[in-house]
Amino acid sequence: MSTRRLQSVLCLDDFEAAARRHLPRPLFGYIAGAAETNASLRLNAQSYGRYAFLPKVMVDVSKRSQTVTLFGETYASPIGIAPMGLSALTSYRGDIVLAQAAEEARVPMIMSGSSLIPLEEVARVSKGAWFQAYLPGQVAQIKALIERVALAGFTTLVITVDTPAQANRENNVRTGFSTPLRPSLRLAWDGMSRPSWLLGTFARTLVQHGMPHFENNYATRGAPILSANVVRDFSDRGHFTWEHLKLIRSLWQGPLVIKGVLGSADAMMACRIGVDGIIVSNHGGRQLDGSVAPLLVLQQIVEAAGTTPVMIDSGVRRGSDVLKALALGARMAFVGRPFAYAAAVAGKAGVAHGIALLKEEVSRNMAMLGICGINEMTMERLVAFDRQAVPFEHIATDERAA
Numbered sequence: 001m002s003t004r005r006l007q008s009v010l011c012l013d014d015f016e017a018a019a020r021r022h023l024p025r026p027l028f029g030y031i032a033g034a035a036e037t038n039a040s041l042r043l044n045a046q047s048y049g050r051y052a053f054l055p056k057v058m059v060d061v062s063k064r065s066q067t068v069t070l071f072g073e074t075y076a077s078p079i080g081i082a083p084m085g086l087s088a089l090t091s092y093r094g095d096i097v098l099a100q101a102a103e104e105a106r107v108p109m110i111m112s113g114s115s116l117i118p119l120e121e122v123a124r125v126s127k128g129a130w131f132q133a134y135l136p137g138q139v140a141q142i143k144a145l146i147e148r149v150a151l152a153g154f155t156t157l158v159i160t161v162d163t164p165a166q167a168n169r170e171n172n173v174r175t176g177f178s179t180p181l182r183p184s185l186r187l188a189w190d191g192m193s194r195p196s197w198l199l200g201t202f203a204r205t206l207v208q209h210g211m212p213h214f215e216n217n218y219a220t221r222g223a224p225i226l227s228a229n230v231v232r233d234f235s236d237r238g239h240f241t242w243e244h245l246k247l248i249r250s251l252w253q254g255p256l257v258i259k260g261v262l263g264s265a266d267a268m269m270a271c272r273i274g275v276d277g278i279i280v281s282n283h284g285g286r287q288l289d290g291s292v293a294p295l296l297v298l299q300q301i302v303e304a305a306g307t308t309p310v311m312i313d314s315g316v317r318r319g320s321d322v323l324k325a326l327a328l329g330a331r332m333a334f335v336g337r338p339f340a341y342a343a344a345v346a347g348k349a350g351v352a353h354g355i356a357l358l359k360e361e362v363s364r365n366m367a368m369l370g371i372c373g374i375n376e377m378t379m380e381r382l383v384a385f386d387r388q389a390v391p392f393e394h395i396a397t398d399e400r401a402a
Contacts, residue, residue, distance in 0.1 A: 006346055006353045011361075012317050012338035015354065019341035022197055024190040027090050029175030031340050034285035035167045040293070041285030044315025047293035051324045052383045056370030064372040066362050070309060070331055071156060071255040071276060073128065076106035077359045078374055079322055081351075082284075082313045082336035083132035083158065083259075085114030086179075088212055089225060091343035092201045093117065098343055099126035101351035105359070110158055110334065114179075116212035116225060123152040130156040132259065134163060134217055137239025139247065144219035146251050155254040158279070159245065162260030164238045167287045180214075180227035197344075242269060249274045257311075260287075262297055264304035271308045277331075279311045284336055295325060299379075302329030319361025323369070326377040 009015060020028050034041035068078045081102050087094030095117045102109035103126045110130045111122050122129055131154040135142050149157060172178065176186055191198050205212060214222030249256055258270045259279035267278055280294040280301050294314045302310045312325045313334035322333040335358070342350035371377055 006349065009350075009353060009357070011357060012335070012342075012354055015338050015341035015345060015350065018345040022194060022345050023090060024187075024194045024197060026172075026175045026177035026181070026187065026190055027086075027197075029171055030086065030177045031084075031090065031337055033169060033171030033175070034289070035169055035287060036289035038171075038285060039289050040282050040291050043293045044282065044285055044295075045317065047295040047315060048318075048321045048324055050296075050385050051327075052385065053320070053323075053365075053369060054381050054383050055368055059370035059372075061367040061370060061372055064363065064366050066359065066366065066374050068331065068374055070108075073108075074106075075108060075332075077355075077362060078326060078330075078332050079316075079355070079358050079362070080108040080311075080332055080334045081110065081339050082334035083110040083112035083160070084336050084340050085112045086116060086225070087112070087340060087343065088116040088205065090201070090340055091347060092204055094340075094343050095122050096125055097348045098339060098351055099129045101348045101355060102126070103128055105352060105355045107355060108156075108332070108334075111154075111216075113160075113216050114214065115216050116214065118215045119149065119154070120152045123154055127153070130154065130158055130257070131216075132158040132160055134160055134237060135240060135244065135248070136218075136237055137241065137244055139244075141218055142244060142247065143251065145216075146248060148219045150252070150254075156257065157248075157252050157254065158257040158259050159248060160259045160283075161240070161245075162262075162281070162283050162287050164240065167283075168289070169286065180223050180225050183226060201344075242273065245270070245273050245275075259313075261301065262292055262294065264297075264300050267301045267304040267308075267310075271305055275308065277309045277311060278305055279313060279334065280330075281313045284314050295328065298325065298328045298330060319358055319363075319365050322358070322362055323365055323374075323377050324382065326374055327379055327382045 066077045068075050081098050087098060091097055095111055095115050099109050099122050108130055110132045112132055113134045119131060131149050133145060181187060212225040255276040257277040257279060258275045260281050261267050261278050262282060270278060280298050282291040282294055294312050298312055309331045310329055311332040312330045316333045316335045325333045339351055339354055342354040369381055
C-alpha cells in the first residue's frame with residue numbers, strides 16, 4: 001500500500017479489509033480469529049459502548065497534551081502496541097517494523113515471545129521496546145531466558161500469565177493455520193493466491209534471512225515456522241505458578257509487568273510479589289472464550305492494585321476507547337490486531353499512520369471533552385449504561401455502574 005493510498009485509511013479498522021486482500025487465508029485468519037465462538041472478542045468491543053462521555057464546554061484546550069510518564073519514561077501518548085506473535089510472517093521484518101514505528105512515535109511497543117526474529121535484533125533498533133515472555137514452569141529455562149533478555153538490553157519485561165494451555169482456536173483449523181505451519185497443497189495455493197505477500201514478505205524473508213524459526217520462547221532457537229510435524233509445546237506452561245513469578249522478580253532488575261489479569265485477587269497477589277505494572281487483558285479473546293472484557297473489571301483492578309500502574313488491552317480501536325479506559329483508571333491502552341494489519345499492508349509507514357490516527361483521535365476528543373491533560377480524564381467524564389442502554393446514575397456518585 002503506497003503512502004498515497006494510506007490517505008484513504010481513516011481509522012484503524014480500515015486496515016482490516018486491506019489486510020484480508022493481502023494476506024493468505026490462514027494468516028489473516030490467525031490474526032482476526034479468537035477462541036471458540038468469539039464471544040469474548042465481541043464483548044471486548046461492545047464493552048466500550050457501555051460508557052458515554054460527559055464533556056465540559058467553554059474550556060481553553062489550545063495547549064492540551066496527551067503525554068504520559070510510566071516507569072520513568074515519558075511517552076507521547078497513552079497508547080502502545082500489544083505483543084503479537086508471528087509478526088515477521090505476516091509482514092516483512094514485522095517485529096522490527098513495529099518497534100521502529102513505535103520508537104519514532106515515542107510510544108511503547110511490546111515484542112512477543114512468539115516471534116520469528118531474535119530479540120537481540122529488535123533490541124538493537126529500539127531501545128524503548130518491552131519484551132513479553134511466555135515462560136515455562138521450569139526454573140532453569142526461566143533463568144536462561146531472563147538472562148538472555150537482560151543481556152539484549154531490554155529494560156521492561158512483561159510476563160503473560162493467561163496461557164496455561166493451548167486455546168481452542170477452531171478458526172485456525174478452519175482456515176488451515178497451525179504453528180508451525182504444515183506444508184500442503186492447500187497452503188501452497190493460499191500463498192500463491194496472494195503474490196504481493198508471497199514475494200514481498202515470505203520469499204524476501206527466505207532469500208535474505210532463511211527459514212523463520214520461533215526464536216524467543218526459550219533461551220535457544222525453537223522450531224521452524226514451516227514443518228511437516230507440529231512440535232510446538234504448550235504443556236510446560238501449565239506448571240507456571242506465583243512461586244515462579246517471585247523468582248522472576250528476584251532475577252529481573254527493571255520494571256516487571258504481569259499481563260493477563262482479570263481478577264482483583266490476582267492483581268493484589270501480583271502487587272504483593274512486587275510487580276511494577278499490570279495489564280488487564282483477556283488476550284484479545286484468544287484464550288478462554290466467555291471471559292470477561294477487561295474494561296468491565298478495570299476499575300476494580302485499579303482499586304486492588306493501589307499505587308501500582310494498571311494498563312489495558314483487548315478491544316481498543318479508537319481514541320475514544322483509550323480515553324474511556326483512562327477514565328476508569330488505566331495508565332496506558334495497548335492495541336494489537338489493527339497494527340498487525342497495518343504492518344502487513346504497508347510496513348513501517350502503515351504502523352506509523354495507524355499510530356498517528358489514534359493520537360489524533362485522542363487529541364481531538366480531549367478538546368471536545370474540555371480537558372488539557374490526560375490526568376483530567378477521570379470517572380466524572382463518563383456516564384455508564386446497563387445492557388439495555390438505560391443510564392445509571394452518574395459514575396461519580398454510583399460506582400456500581402462501572
